[in-house]
Structures are given as C-alpha cells and as structure tokens.
Amino acid sequence: AQSVSQHNHHVILSEAASLELGCNYSYGGTVNLFWYVQYPGQHLQLLLKYFSGDPLVKGIKGFEAEFIKSKFSFNLRKPSVQWSDTAEYFCAVISPDKRRYQKVTFGTGTKLQVIP
Amino acid sequence: SQTIHQWPATLVQPVGSPLSLECTVEGTSNPNLYWYRQAAGRGLQLLFYSVGIGQISSEVPQNLSASRPQDRQFILSSKKLLLSDSGFYLCAWSSWGASPLHFGNGTRLTVT
Numbered sequence: 707a708q709s710v711s712q713h714n715h716h717v718i719l720s721e722a723a724s725l726e727l728g729c730n731y732s733y734g735g736t737v738n739l740f741w742y743v744q745y746p747g748q749h750l751q752l753l754l755k756y757f758s759g760d761p762l763v764k765g766i767k768g769f770e771a772e773f774i775k776s777k778f779s780f781n782l783r784k785p786s787v788q789w790s791d792t793a794e795y796f797c798a799v800i801s802p803d804k805r806r807y808q809k810v811t812f813g814t815g816t817k818l819q820v821i822p
Numbered sequence: 823s824q825t826i827h828q829w830p831a832t833l834v835q836p837v838g839s840p841l842s843l844e845c846t847v848e849g850t851s852n853p854n855l856y857w858y859r860q861a862a863g864r865g866l867q868l869l870f871y872s873v874g875i876g877q878i879s880s881e882v883p884q885n886l887s888a889s890r891p892q893d894r895q896f897i898l899s900s901k902k903l904l905l906s907d908s909g910f911y912l913c914a915w916s917s918w919g920a921s922p923l924h925f926g927n928g929t930r931l932t933v934t
Contacts, residue, residue: 736860740922749926750912750925800920813865814863
C-alpha cells in the first residue's frame with residue numbers, strides 16, 4: 707500500500723527565511739502528487755499538484771515543489787516565507803489507474819510557524 | 823464554480839446520542855464524495871467514500887456510517903456516539919479519476 711512520510715512535524719522559521727518541507731512516498735510507479743495547505747481556522751486547500759511533465763511545479767503564493775522520481779520525493783519550497791504562511795501543510799499521493807475512484811494517501815502534516 | 827457546504831461547524835454531543843453531519847456540493851454532477859477525520863499529528867484518515875448515489879465504501883470499521891441519498895449530498899451518521907468519536911470531520915469532493923480533492927470547512931465534534 708502507498709504511504710507518505712512528512713518527517714518534519716513542526717517547523718519554526720523567521721520571516722524571510724527559506725522553507726523546505728520534505729515529502730517522501732513509497733510507491734515506485736506512476737504517481738500524482740499534491741500539496742495542500744490549511745491556514746488557521748480555514749479549510750484545506752490545494753497549493754499545487756504534479757501529474758506529469760516539468761518536475762518543478764509552481765503553485766500559489768510563491769510556493770513550488772520538485773518531483774524527484776529517483777528519491778521518491780516531492781519537497782515543498784519557498785524562498786522567503788511570510789508570517790501569513792503560518793499553516794499546516796499536507797503532502798498527498800495518488801497512484802492512478804483507470805478506475806473512477808482513486809485513493810488519496812496523505813502524510814501526517816507539517817505545522818509551519820513563521821515568527822515576525 | 824463548484825462549492826461545498828458542510829454543517830454544522832461545531833457540535834457538542836453526549837455519549838450515546840445520535841449523530842448526523844451533512845455535506846452538499848454545488849456546481850458539479852456525479853462527484854466522488856469523501857468523509858475524512860483529521861486528528862492532530864496523524865494527518866487525514868479516510869472514513870468513507872462514494873462514487874455514486876447509494877454507493878458507499880468504508881475504509882475503516884467503526885461506530886460511524888455514511889449515506890448518499892442524492893447525487894450531491896453526503897451524510898455521516900452514528901446511532902450512538904462514543905467518546906473516541908470526538909474529532910474534526912471533513913467532507914470533500916473530487917471529479918472522477920486522479921483529481922484533487924476539494925474540502926469543506928469541517929465539523930469539530932466533541933463527545934462529552
């Protein structure tokens with residue numbers, strides 16, 4: 707079964723620091739990859755996604771993620787974080803096939819706290 | 823555009839009481855629908871998913887059940903709540919296949 711690891715459970719950064727959140731998955735075949743963000747008191751929303759093509763994916767609010775197939779990784783990055791980036795971030799993976807229902811496997815999440 | 827509504831936002835219920843959480847989706851037809859539970863430090867646990875009216879699949883055995891009486895309506899229920907049912911419940915929808923999930927605002931359930 708697919709599994710997703712987010713090794714950093716809680717990250718604290720100062721504003722303007724660079725961010726990299728790790729995400730590793732277990733399945734070696736074709737994958738679709740996602741990062742979701744949950745701001746305090748808000749619903750989970752899609753930050754970015756990778757289906758195919760350029761392994762460097764750009765999302766909203768200056769976030770990007772790089773798919774490295776050889777490392778089974780999809781790390782999230784941002785060059786300079788802001789206080790408003792304080793949130794919980796979830797990595798998710800789908801191992802796609804032709805069925806209508808595709809199971810999404812989520813990581814346990816990383817809480818990011820940005821200090822002004 | 824598509825929207826998802828989930829209610830109530832918060833709920834406090836005594837042990838042994840019934841539960842009904844409702845979720846509706848607008849602006850799309852025949853979506854896949856999901857119920858997740860989010861626990862601190864444990865990520866999102868898929869409870870139920872549905873690919874069509876009356877079609878419910880359960881991911882984990884538990885005290886909860888789900889129903890889909892209409893195409894865009896998904897209900898999470900329990901006949902008798904347990905303390906361990908406390909948590910944050912999220913409804914979500916997706917298109918067919920490997921599509922992103924779209925989440926509702928969630929329901930914070932406290933069983934006392």
